[in-house]
Amino acid sequence: MQNKEFATRLGLEIEAVYHVTMKSILLLHLIISSFSFAGLPNASAPSDANEIVKKADEARYPSGQFSFFVKVTDTDDSNQNETVYLVHTKDSDNSLVETKSPERMRGRKLLMKKRDLWMFLPSLKKPTRVGFEQRLTGEVSNGDLARTNFAEDYDAKLVGEEKVDSHNCYKLLLSANHKETTYRQIVYWVDKSSFFPVQVKFYALSGKLLKTGKYSGVKPVLDKSRVTQLVITDALHKTRQSTLNYFNFRKANYDDTFFSKESLSD
Amino acid sequence: MIKLGFLTFLLMASLALGAIVESHIDTQSRIGYHTVAPTDLSSHRHELDVNYLVKFPNPWSLGFGLRALVEAAYASNSSRYPDPVRTRDSQDIILRDLFLQYKGGPLTLKLGSQQVVWGEAFGFYYADLVNPKDFRDFGIGPLDRNRLHIPMINAKLNFDDNVIQLIYVPKPFFNKTPSVGSDFAFPFSRFFPSQDFTFNDERTLPVSIKNAEYGVRLSPNISGTDLSFIYFNYFDRAPVYESENNSGSINVLGEHLRLETLGLTLSLPLSTLVLRSEILFHRNKYFNYFDGSLKPYESNQWVGVLGLDYIVGDKWRLGLQVSENYRDRTVSGAIDLQSTQLITGHGSFTIINSQVFDLLYAYAPHDGSSLTELSYLIPLSKRVEILFAADLFNGGKSSQFGLFHPASRGYIQLKTYLGNETKI
Numbered sequence: 001m002q003n004k005e006f007a008t009r010l011g012l013e014i015e016a017v018y019h020v021t022m023k024s025i026l027l028l029h030l031i032i033s034s035f036s037f038a039g040l041p042n043a044s045a046p047s048d049a050n051e052i053v054k055k056a057d058e059a060r061y062p063s064g065q066f067s068f069f070v071k072v073t074d075t076d077d078s079n080q081n082e083t084v085y086l087v088h089t090k091d092s093d094n095s096l097v098e099t100k101s102p103e104r105m106r107g108r109k110l111l112m113k114k115r116d117l118w119m120f121l122p123s124l125k126k127p128t129r130v131g132f133e134q135r136l137t138g139e140v141s142n143g144d145l146a147r148t149n150f151a152e153d154y155d156a157k158l159v160g161e162e163k164v165d166s167h168n169c170y171k172l173l174l175s176a177n178h179k180e181t182t183y184r185q186i187v188y189w190v191d192k193s194s195f196f197p198v199q200v201k202f203y204a205l206s207g208k209l210l211k212t213g214k215y216s217g218v219k220p221v222l223d224k225s226r227v228t229q230l231v232i233t234d235a236l237h238k239t240r241q242s243t244l245n246y247f248n249f250r251k252a253n254y255d256d257t258f259f260s261k262e263s264l265s266d
Numbered sequence: 267m268i269k270l271g272f273l274t275f276l277l278m279a280s281l282a283l284g285a286i287v288e289s290h291i292d293t294q295s296r297i298g299y300h301t302v303a304p305t306d307l308s309s310h311r312h313e314l315d316v317n318y319l320v321k322f323p324n325p326w327s328l329g330f331g332l333r334a335l336v337e338a339a340y341a342s343n344s345s346r347y348p349d350p351v352r353t354r355d356s357q358d359i360i361l362r363d364l365f366l367q368y369k370g371g372p373l374t375l376k377l378g379s380q381q382v383v384w385g386e387a388f389g390f391y392y393a394d395l396v397n398p399k400d401f402r403d404f405g406i407g408p409l410d411r412n413r414l415h416i417p418m419i420n421a422k423l424n425f426d427d428n429v430i431q432l433i434y435v436p437k438p439f440f441n442k443t444p445s446v447g448s449d450f451a452f453p454f455s456r457f458f459p460s461q462d463f464t465f466n467d468e469r470t471l472p473v474s475i476k477n478a479e480y481g482v483r484l485s486p487n488i489s490g491t492d493l494s495f496i497y498f499n500y501f502d503r504a505p506v507y508e509s510e511n512n513s514g515s516i517n518v519l520g521e522h523l524r525l526e527t528l529g530l531t532l533s534l535p536l537s538t539l540v541l542r543s544e545i546l547f548h549r550n551k552y553f554n555y556f557d558g559s560l561k562p563y564e565s566n567q568w569v570g571v572l573g574l575d576y577i578v579g580d581k582w583r584l585g586l587q588v589s590e591n592y593r594d595r596t597v598s599g600a601i602d603l604q605s606t607q608l609i610t611g612h613g614s615f616t617i618i619n620s621q622v623f624d625l626l627y628a629y630a631p632h633d634g635s636s637l638t639e640l641s642y643l644i645p646l647s648k649r650v651e652i653l654f655a656a657d658l659f660n661g662g663k664s665s666q667f668g669l670f671h672p673a674s675r676g677y678i679q680l681k682t683y684l685g686n687e688t689k690i
Contacts, residue, residue, distance in 0.1 A: 079619050082648075102648030103683040106290070113427075116490065117535075123408035126383040129492050129533040129540055257372060257424050261492070262485075265383065266367065266374055266422075 049156035049172050053188065055195035057151050060215075062222045065090045068249040069100070076240045088252065094259035109264055120264040127264040150174050154186060165214075167191045167198045183210070196227055201235075209235040221249050284323040284690065291316050291684040298339075298677025301656065306346060308449065308675040309403075310338040317363065325370035329380070331362035331415075340448075348447035350465075355402055355445050362415045376420040381413050382433055384483060384496050386533040386542045387571040388587065393496060393529050393544050396433065396481065398503045400442040404450040404670070406657065414439060427487035435479035438501040439470045440522050449673035452507070454518060456664070457556050463516030467505055471522070477501070496529040506552040509560040518560060525551045542587075544571040555599040565595035583614040606666070607631050620645050628667070635661025635668040653679040 067088045074081045084101035099108040107122040110130075118127040150156070154174035162171045169189040176184055184207065189199040200213040217229030228247065234240035257263055291314070298309040317331035336357045340347040365378030385393030397413040399405060405412050419434040444451040446465050454463060471477045481498035505520030529546040548567040555563050573587030587610045596604040610628040617623055626639040641655035656676040661668025 081620060102645075103685050104645065104649060104651055104681070106683070106685060123410050124383070125381050125410045125413070126385075128388075129386070129535060129542075255371075257369075257374075260424050260427050262374070262422060262424050262427070262429050263369075266369060266376070 049158040049170075050151065052158070052170050052172060052190050052195065053154070053156045053174065054151045056188070056190045056197040059194070059196045059226050061226070062224070062249065063091075065252045065254055066222065066249055067252050069247050071245045071247070073243045073245075074241070075243075076237075088254065088258070090252075090254050090259060094254075096259060111259060111261060111264055113259060113261075118261050118264065125265055127261045150186060150188060153177060156188075161192070162189065164189045164199050168193070169198050211235055217245070221246075222251065286321045287686075287688045287690060288319040288321070289317070289686050289688075292682065293684075294679060294681045296677050296679040298675045300672065301658065301674045301676050302672050304346070307339045307343050308673070309677060310342065312336050312338075315362075319363075325368050327367045327369070329363035329365045329367070329378075331364070333360045333362055334358070335360075351445045351448045355448060360400075360414070364415075364417075372424045374420075374422040374424070379415045379417050380420060381410070381415055382418070382420055382431075383413075384494065384529075384531070385544055386492060386494070386531040387544045387573055387589075388542065388575070388585065391544075392546055392569050392571055392589070393494075393531050395496075395498050395500065395503070395527055395529075396435070398439050398441045401450070402442050402444050402448065404444075404657075404673070414442065429483070429485040431483040431485075433479075433481045435500070436477075437470060437473045438477055438479055438522070440468060440501070440505065441503045442469070443467055443505060443520065449675075450670060453664075453669060457560060458509075458516045461514070461516050463509070463518055465518045465520070467520035468522050471501065490535065492531075492533045494529075494531045496527070496531070498527045500525065500527075502551060506562040507554050507560040508562060511559065516559075521552075521562070523552045523562070525549060538576060540575045542571070542573045542575070545569070553593065554601045555597045556601060557599045563595075563597045563600070565593045568592045568594070582616075585612045586610070587612075603632055605632070630661070630666040633661060633665035633668075635659075635665035637667045649683045651681050653681070655679065 067086060070085045070087060072083045072085070074083075082101070083099065083105070086098045086100050088096040088098075093114050095112045097110040099105045107120075109120040111118045111120070111127070117130040119130050120127050153176060155177045157173045157175070158170060159173045160171045162169055167189070169191055172188045172190065174186040174188055183202045184205045185203045187201040187203075188197065190196070191198050196218060197215045199215070201209060202211045202213075204210050211232055211234060213230055213232045215227040215230055217227060218225050219228045220226075221228065228245065230244045232242045232244075293315075294311075294313040296309055296311045298307075299305055300308045313333060313335040315331070315333045318329070320328040322328070334357075337355060340352045340356050344352065361379055363379060365376050365380045367374065367376045369375075382396040383391065383394055384396065385391035387393075391409065394409070394413075396418075397416055399409075399412045400414055401412070416435060416439045417437065419436075420431070421433075422429060422431045446452075446454060454465065479498070479500040481496065481500070483494055483496045485492070485494040501522045501524050503522070505522055507518055507520055509516050509518045526549040527546055528549070529544065531544045532542070534541045546567075546569040548569070550564055551567050552562040552564055554560055569589070569591050571587065571589040573585060575583065575585045577583050588607065589610075590605065590607045592605045608628055608630055610626065612626040613624070615623045615625075622641075622643045624639070624641045624643070626637075628637045630636065636659075638658040638660070639656070640658075641653055643651060643653050645651045654676075655678075656674075658674045659667045659670040660674075661671070663669065663671070
């Protein structure tokens with residue numbers, strides 16, 4: 001009887017699993033990747049290009065333990081989808097992303113511990129391992145979200161200075177320092193005075209431009225001003241955009257077991 | 267008594283102060299028709315799921331859930347569905363969560379009606395032994411919906427992601443099996459043609475020490491691999507049948523007998539692939555044979571499952587899974603083959619606007635039968651989605667899937683999700 005029952009359930013559960021958008025995985029990496037830098041942006045002169053990149057990373061997220069919401073709005077021609085996530089994070093190694101909206105996707109969770117990833121679907125009621133490499137699939141609508149941890153994954157080189165949207169910027173060329181990055185190269189513009197990131201371009205391994213991103217929405221976030229919006233546009237299909245708005249940051253104090261795989265189903 | 271009630275109320279109110287209440291209210295309506303003549307109504311079902319989780323501002327939380335369903339197809343299609351189906355399966359109210367949970371430090375203790383899920387493989391979780399299932403509709407639907415919550419004590423100790431879990435079930439509960447005459451019923455008429463028979467299936471056993479069930483799971487944290495060793499001493503969730511001829515009338519009883527299961531499950535990410543595997547050994551499990559009457563015989567059983575999942579971007583997902591059941595003993599007249607296999611391929615394709623096309627094909631090499639499932643999901647809003655689906659069974663009349671060929675069907679399902687999160 002087991003086999004008879006197996007196949008039907010298999011299909012429905014696979015369906016449920018696969019309805020989890022990779023966006024949450026990629027989003028998680030985006031978030032995690034930016035937490036490993038202590039300190040805050042300041043106007044002191046950077047010692048080198050890598051230091052600029054670090055300071056730009058610090059302009060996005062605080063350090064330590066905290067939670068916040070991200071509203072991701074995807075637009076493609078006349079279509080628009082909106083998803084809201086609640087993100088819990090502890091240092092750079094532990095993060096938990098909960099889908100809060102739309103309601104039909106609520107309760108889905110993604111846990112990252114170092115290089116391990118699990119997702120939890122209410123329809124399964126159990127954590128399911130996700131391959132770490134799946135973050136690197138480079139899908140055009142999401143891939144750019146995954147690899148903004150530039151300081152850890154890329155070696156930077158200052159290639160000039162340019163004015164972008166009235167900002168006097170450092171222009172940096174970032175080259176991947178290991179093979180697990182999504183992009184071979186990134187061109188990154190960072191405001192010279194505030195070290196806020198301003199613009200970014202992502203290039204595929206083939207050298208093709210995939211995406212451009214623009215940072216904005218500087219607001220006080222916990223102890224400092226930080227960018228709170230990222231608009232990403234597909235290089236090929238200009239009408240495809242993803243807008244990430246970060247809000248409601250809160251300090252937190254998580255128990256060690258909060259980020260355990262077992263806790264996903266409790 | 268009034269004072270005690272008042273004090274309890276005060277205690278609960280004080281505990282609840284600052285609590286977060288998560289509510290989920292889902293509705294699901296489905297209408298379906300058979301795709302094989304006679305193409306009559308197969309399902310006209312409405313379901314309501316209500317779930318609450320109260321998270322107190324301390325290590326305690328409280329869960330409550332209830333499902334109510336009405337299936338109108340059986341009553342409106344009396345020419346196809348005989349009385350046992352109409353009376354037994356036309357409506358149901360099912361208690362789901364009703365638990366109190368303590369979570370502090372490495373200890374998680376959950377008492378009451380709940381689900382415990384073991385295993386790593388997709389689809390039918392062979393290691394998913396603990397909760398009984400509702401198979402009245404062939405188990406179609408997310409497994410969470412088909413699992414029947416049961417009361418138990420569930421304790422977990424978590425040390426750096428090395429987990430020891432102990433469970434104790436004081437009162438066994440069993441699968442809900444399809445009623446005689448329903449689309450997915452056990453084919454008793456094959457064994458007792460033109461004979462009247464009655465069928466009774468145990469649904470539970472009384473609370474007692476000898477009926478208690480217990481199990482343990484050890485899940486060590488080994489870098490990059492999820493491993494679990496499981497042991498469960500329990501009563502088989504599926505029935506084994508025993509029949510007796512009573513003055514020309516056949517009485518069939520579905521019994522549930524004790525067995526032990528040892529298992530090893532793992533999942534391992536391999537670049538863009540994830541490998542999942544389960545190996546189970548069922549000791550002293552009972553199966554059926556027929557020698558003029560249905561009788562049980564005992565055998566050990568091995569179950570192996572191996573699957574690979576492959577994801578292409580965030581739009582396409584593909585998977586392949588093979589499984590085998592093998593009994594180390596069989597008898598003349600055994601109803602099932604000593605060894606059976608299943609090869610399953612599946613794909614999920616996001617088309618546009620989060621619309622998802624899913625395809626599953628399961629093939630049973632030992633008898634050449636197959637099951638094809640197709641579905642197309644269209645989100646209509648943040649809270650509403652519609653599903654067009656078909657389940658097609660093919661193969662010989664007595665084959666694994668061909669047996670249910672007349673039950674092949676297509677259906678439309680509308681689901682709504684309501685919910686809220688409130689801080690008291």
